[in-house]
Amino acid sequence: MANTAHAHAADPAGETRRDFLLHTTIAMGAVGGAMMVWPLIHSMNPAADTLALSTTEFNISGVAEGQRISVMWRGSPVFVAHRTPAEIEAARKVQLSELRDPQTDEQRVTKGKDKYLIVSGICTHFGCIPQGVKVTEPRGEFGGWFCPCHGSQYDTSGRIRKGPAPRNLAVPPIKFLTDTTVLIG
Amino acid sequence: MSTEKSIWKKALDWHEERLPIISWIDHSLGTKYPVPRNLNYWWNFGSLAMFMLAVMIFSGIFLAMNYTPHVTLAFDSVEHIMRDVNYGWLIRYMHANGASFFFMVVYIHILRGMYYGSYKAPREVLWWIGLLIYLAMMATAFLGYVLPWGQMSFWGATVITSFFSAIPGIGDSIVTLLWGGFSVDNPTLNRFFSLHYLLPFVIVGLIFLHIWALHVPGANNPLGIDATPADKIPFFPYYVMKDVFGLAVFVVIYFTAVFWFPNALGEAVNYVKANPLQTPEHIVPEWYYLPFYAILRSIPNKLLGIIAMFGAILILFALPWLDTSRVRSGNFRPVFRIFFVVWVIDVLILGWVGAQPPEGIIPTIGLIGTLWYFGHFAVIMPVLGWVETPKPLPASISQSVLKAAE
Structure with a gap:
């Protein structure tokens, strides 16, 4: 993974399109995971009845x-x-x-x-x-x-x-x- | 003929090539795990703790088959286990007393580590994981004690969950979240049952990490010096046999309690069904929490009391750095030995204070005991390391034995 990313490293900062995709994927996954946590926590709060x-x-x-x-x-x-x-x-x-x-x-x-x-x-x-x-x-x-x-x-x-x-x-x-x-x- | 591999050996080799589980066990707790040759009987308590965890999980699974986690049925289902279920009384008494024996064994295991300096470099992470196991045990025991839904179950749950109301600002919302209502009620009982079933398996996972962390540096020993390969013997058969012998002695004591004194450590008032309108005269936690309960009560401020109580356990995480002495074993630290014994007595006094009603001289004794408890770690341990002159350490384990023989 790291090797391929380096092969594509065009600009000197080392940021490639692949890095961007990787980071946005991780970020979306983290946001999605965090959104799933709230229903679980809130399910422990007093129920409607x-x-x-x-x-x-x-x-x-x-x-x-x-x-x-x-x-x-x-x-x-x-x-x-x-x-x-x-x-x-x-x-x-x-x-x-x-x-x-x-x-x-x-x-x-x-x-x-x-x-x-x-x-x-x-x-x-x-x-x-x-x-x-x-x-x-x-x-x-x-x-x-x-x-x-x-x-x-x-x-x-x-x-x-x-x-x-x-x-x-x-x-x-x-x-x-x-x-x-x-x-x- | 003897050179020919047996069919069993062939089958085993075939399996090991695909999943080397036998060699893994052999490396973990078998012939490939070298252990210092001089371990004394204080080193038996790790295996005893594992045995007790297994007893608790197995007896717990069978109890769960007959238990009902509902406020109207829980108390009666426990009595159903005691009276109607075949051997239900045995399984429940094994589980209820098993908790006490598990804690006894673990307390001795922790004290052994504290006396022989097993928490010092390079075993700090091993020590931390042990403390996490201890915290998980305390949580599991508390959750389990609520399940029979007696008076002490209910009010213990109320008091302990109310600890969180001391948190400024969000405390009350957290308590409502924990309860799933506005008091300890059916939603609370349901989730406590769920978590009480979960946490023992978290402990199993932590024990894997504990043993893993043990294998990296290897076991400490009563001399506290690093053991050379020549001073080590394989875990199997030597220490397996020693552990089995220790287990046999332990089981006799454990079952003596189960058969003849099954309620000695329990509270009679917990055989009264939970009543949300009537707090019992005198609320006491189980004996294994008493020193911490005494610390909580000795400080006349709600938030500070909570901080001190949790701090009493959290400070143990810093022990590897609070103890500034490089010498591990207490055997070579003449002054530390005395303070260690004084600290153990201090904890026992705190335990006694925790069981008394908070009247008269009792809170003052609790406060002095609390100050000594923290002073031991925050002042005595760091200073001792600088001022104490340890006795000379032997060059190796075998040298110390040969010297004694001369």
Whole structure:
């Protein structure tokens, strides 16, 4: 191959038509190969039926004051807490400078529905489910949730206060369809 | 009559002319492969590792015939294997305990290489391929542990895949890609089964490269000096016999565990079916990951913890250059020997820390152990090579033996 190419080497730079054809062939092959990779990678992303299950509707009127429940959304729990005035008070008197991921309590709830805290039940560290939904479970020093895996503690606004987790419990997209019906997702 | 070639010999020659596979095996692991005459029993663990890989592949193929990779059926299909399939309990216990024994054997194999300086020139690439095999083993073991779909399977999978969420910016998209959804679920189980079946064959390929890279310089030996042809003996029959003897001893220990202590290394909570709404009180990985898990937890920052954990293995790739001593064998390095033992104890302490709940003094011990782990490679190994005075090396392997006899 190299010998034949040299035999045709007319110009001093050594570039021949054969080299051009070789390089364009390699380039087209590489582009074609790369284009084939994306469908394979994307096939591993959530499928259409998985995406179709990505909203949940539930009735919030059954959650009594002081009670917390878990609602399934996209295969994982979402915490719904009907907070007592004392819990709201505790969440609101915290200075933003004390927080690792500064957010006010108002930013984390729906306006007018401040007593309901609706946050993802997935610890932002490595994805365990924090404890604290049942009153018998540990809720940590800040009265919110306590993750048993690596000891992260969240307050009554679901904000990270202590332990290795980097962020607050995420607030999923929420919409109050009626006074009592909530749509997540 | 004796000069006449037998029909079998003729047939073999005919075949060898067309595909010289017998001579290839003979050169690889037979009479044409010269090995230093002074190898001790620490050199048995390479062949034991190959044996365990074969056990895992064969038992795994038969398990796959009765296993169903679906979230509603996986747990029950494993119980079906245990209760209903003929000898299913034996095949599954061989596979589950086989993973532990495979790791034990490979850890001893790695420690032997570290003590006798088998990673040093000209064997750096051999060392690298060995580390790649180790990484592939860790991945395979993790994927396999998820398949029975018990509580520890599910939450181990959740925690370990969530490691990737520490990557800034694209972390969460990568985790969704790994899961094929928004949590560990059926798509995750399916792909883990597919990859768990694939990776052992990648390991087989890497072992070919490992043995190839071994044959270029030849095997190291307990003295760490280059062996002359006079100091070598053929692999067959000498080391084949020694390996078979070692294998017989090993198999007794392995099957003692399979028959009498099959759940000694397992977690009872993994006999509870996976529940995505309930994280177990105390998540622990399998024992062979514990030191790395301790390193992860000892650093109170998510991203830095991940970097330290992967760094603990990646730093081994640089070991041939971090170790500045030209003397291979630890037998001739009086100070290195002490630090080597201290490092092994440090790893064992980290392993113990990894199994404890992260409370009280435990994270502090983990942090000190982590600092020592990295300090051993980044500080002690380079400095030792400059300040240590090694003992005089023998001129040859036979000289060291003759001297001892005098």
